[in-house]
Amino acid sequence: MNIEDLSKEQKAELRRQLEAEEKAEKARVQKERENYKSLVDGWVEETVKKLQNVSSIMMDAKADIFASSATIIQMKNELFNVKSDRKSDTLSTSDGSKTIRIGNRVNEGWDDTVNVGVEKVKAYLHTLAKDEESAALVDTIMNLLAKDRKGNLKAQKVLELERLAEKSGDVEFLDGIRIIKDAYRPVPTCQFIEVVLRDENGKERALPLSMSAID
Numbered sequence: 001m002n003i004e005d006l007s008k009e010q011k012a013e014l015r016r017q018l019e020a021e022e023k024a025e026k027a028r029v030q031k032e033r034e035n036y037k038s039l040v041d042g043w044v045e046e047t048v049k050k051l052q053n054v055s056s057i058m059m060d061a062k063a064d065i066f067a068s069s070a071t072i073i074q075m076k077n078e079l080f081n082v083k084s085d086r087k088s089d090t091l092s093t094s095d096g097s098k099t100i101r102i103g104n105r106v107n108e109g110w111d112d113t114v115n116v117g118v119e120k121v122k123a124y125l126h127t128l129a130k131d132e133e134s135a136a137l138v139d140t141i142m143n144l145l146a147k148d149r150k151g152n153l154k155a156q157k158v159l160e161l162e163r164l165a166e167k168s169g170d171v172e173f174l175d176g177i178r179i180i181k182d183a184y185r186p187v188p189t190c191q192f193i194e195v196v197l198r199d200e201n202g203k204e205r206a207l208p209l210s211m212s213a214i215d
């Protein structure tokens with residue numbers, strides 16, 4: 001069809017038809033978008049309800065597990081004459097096929113006086129570096145005072161230093177360690193439950209169960 005051959009009336013009619021088709025197409029796309037949004041709304045609402053139910057079940061289960069384990073952990077401490085540090089406890093079946101680790105995650109934290117203790121310890125250690133061999137030993141010990149990416153000391157490493165201080169018997173060294181220990185301010189972050197299952201071949205598999213974010 002040659003548009004030039006059409007009359008004014010025919011061109012106007014053709015234009016009207018094209019505009020009507022364009023309008024209908026826009027209406028169709030708009031309707032499909034509205035249907036999509038409605039579908040998403042329904043799916044999100046339904047899925048959130050399911051997940052809220054799962055979350056509620058996990059919250060109840062976590063509270064129950066911590067409450068029931070407290071009695072068992074207390075019995076363990078009394079029967080075996082041990083004292084739990086309350087950071088974590090591990091309980092396993094007799095055959096070792098199932099293990100539950102339960103406890104509290106803790107972020108290392110120190111007040112500003114820790115730097116005083118660190119400097120006292122470093123000052124003492126530097127007095128030991130009398131030759132290459134002793135200097136290398138001092139460097140190794142100094143690594144125990146290295147801070148992590150957050151600028152904190154590791155409490156476990158401080159305990160290793162304390163054992164060295166006790167062996168040395170040096171007053172300044174011991175005082176520096178005491179200052180560091182007194183500056184310790186751990187910050188509990190969350191409670192966790194971890195389950196490990198072991199098959200007949202001794203292969204371990206962690207049960208997919210993230211409860212650390214559940215209050």
